[in-house]
Amino acid sequence: MGRPFSPLCRAEPASSRRRLCGSGSSQDDSRTRLGGGRHEHNGNTHNAYNSNHSSRRARHLIQHRSLAPAMSNLWLLLPSLVLATSLPLAAAVDSGEESLAARSPLVAALRRAESQPPLDEAVSPIGPIEVEEAQKAWADGVLQIGAKFEQSLTAAQKEAASFVDDLYGHGLQSVLFKPSQSTSKPFRTSREGVISHLAGGYGEFPEDQGFAVSSKWNRIRYENAGIEIEGLQALAMGNSFFRDTFTGNETKLEYTFGYFRAKGGKLKINLHFSSIPYTNHSNATQSLSVTEDEVRAAQKAFADSIIEIGAYHEKGWHYYERTAMFVDTMFAFDFGPVLFKAAE
Structure with missing residues (x-):
C-alpha cells in the first residue's frame, strides 16, 4: 500500500x-x-x-x-505608505487628471473629509447656564437703553436698534414677539416692532411709549418657572421683576422666551411673549375684610406714585405713561364706577 x-x-x-x-x-x-x-x-x-x-x-x-x-x-x-500613495493621487487631482482621482477611493475619501464643515459651537446643544446668561444680557440691555434716554430719545432708539440686532434673530429665523400693553398690533414679527416697543418713536406703532424709556428701571430680575432645552432650541418661562429707581417698587410681568443657537455659537431670541399677570375680578369681590395695615400700605403706595410721577415729569421722561400705570394700579375702574373729586 x-x-x-x-x-x-x-x-x-x-x-x-x-x-x-x-x-x-x-x-x-x-x-x-x-x-x-x-x-x-x-x-x-x-x-x-x-x-x-x-x-x-x-x-x-x-x-x-x-x-x-x-x-x-x-x-x-x-x-507612511498611505501618505505616499495619496500624494501622487492628490497631485493628479491638482493637475486635472480627474480620471485617476475618480478611480481612487482614497482620494474620494479625502475629498469628502475636506468638504465637511469644521465642528464648532454651532452644533453644540444649548445649556441652561447659557439661557440664564442670555436673560442677563437682555436685562442689562434694557437698562442701557434707559440710560441712553437721559441723553436723548434718538440715542435711546439707536441703542435699542443695536440691542435688537445683537439679541434677536431677525434675518436668521422668524421671530415671534408679543409685548405687554399693546392692543392695536399685539403680535409682531418685524425688527421695528421690537425696537418700537422698547424705545417708541415708530409711526407704525403709535401706542408704543417705549417700555425701556417710559419707566426708569434700575434692576431687572427673573424667576424661571422652567427651562426646556431640545438640542439647538431652548424655552424659558416665568416671572420678571422691574424695580423703579425712585420708589423701589417692582413691576411684575410674565414672560416666555425662545432661544436658538446662531452661527458662531451665540444664542438669539426667536420667541418673546410678555404679559401682565391676570387678576380674577370675581375672586377680588369676594375677598376678606380690609385690614388697617392694608389701608396704610395702599396710602403709602399712592404717595410714592405721586412723587414718582413728579420725578418723571422733571426729568422729561414719559410721565404720562407712569400716570396711566398708577391709575390702573390704584383705582378700581375695572370693577365699577369710581368717585373722584380733584383738589383743583
Whole structure:
C-alpha cells in the first residue's frame, strides 16, 4: 500500500519530490538497492521521509520567525505608505487628471473629509447656564437703553436698534414677539416692532411709549418657572421683576422666551411673549375684610406714585405713561364706577 502524499511535496520540483517523498523511479531504485523484503524497504523509506519532513518543517518555522519582525514593521509603515500613495493621487487631482482621482477611493475619501464643515459651537446643544446668561444680557440691555434716554430719545432708539440686532434673530429665523400693553398690533414679527416697543418713536406703532424709556428701571430680575432645552432650541418661562429707581417698587410681568443657537455659537431670541399677570375680578369681590395695615400700605403706595410721577415729569421722561400705570394700579375702574373729586 502506497504512502500518503505530503502537501509539502507539492511545492518541490520533481527531483526533490522523489528525494523527499520516495515517489516515482526513486522508490524502485531504493527497493532494488536496499534489497530484502518489502517490509524492510518500507520501514527505511518511512524513516527517510520522516527525517526529511521534520527538516522541511524546521526550515519553514525559521523562515516564518524571520518574517515576523518585518510584518510588525509593516504595520508601523502603513500610515507612511498611505501618505505616499495619496500624494501622487492628490497631485493628479491638482493637475486635472480627474480620471485617476475618480478611480481612487482614497482620494474620494479625502475629498469628502475636506468638504465637511469644521465642528464648532454651532452644533453644540444649548445649556441652561447659557439661557440664564442670555436673560442677563437682555436685562442689562434694557437698562442701557434707559440710560441712553437721559441723553436723548434718538440715542435711546439707536441703542435699542443695536440691542435688537445683537439679541434677536431677525434675518436668521422668524421671530415671534408679543409685548405687554399693546392692543392695536399685539403680535409682531418685524425688527421695528421690537425696537418700537422698547424705545417708541415708530409711526407704525403709535401706542408704543417705549417700555425701556417710559419707566426708569434700575434692576431687572427673573424667576424661571422652567427651562426646556431640545438640542439647538431652548424655552424659558416665568416671572420678571422691574424695580423703579425712585420708589423701589417692582413691576411684575410674565414672560416666555425662545432661544436658538446662531452661527458662531451665540444664542438669539426667536420667541418673546410678555404679559401682565391676570387678576380674577370675581375672586377680588369676594375677598376678606380690609385690614388697617392694608389701608396704610395702599396710602403709602399712592404717595410714592405721586412723587414718582413728579420725578418723571422733571426729568422729561414719559410721565404720562407712569400716570396711566398708577391709575390702573390704584383705582378700581375695572370693577365699577369710581368717585373722584380733584383738589383743583
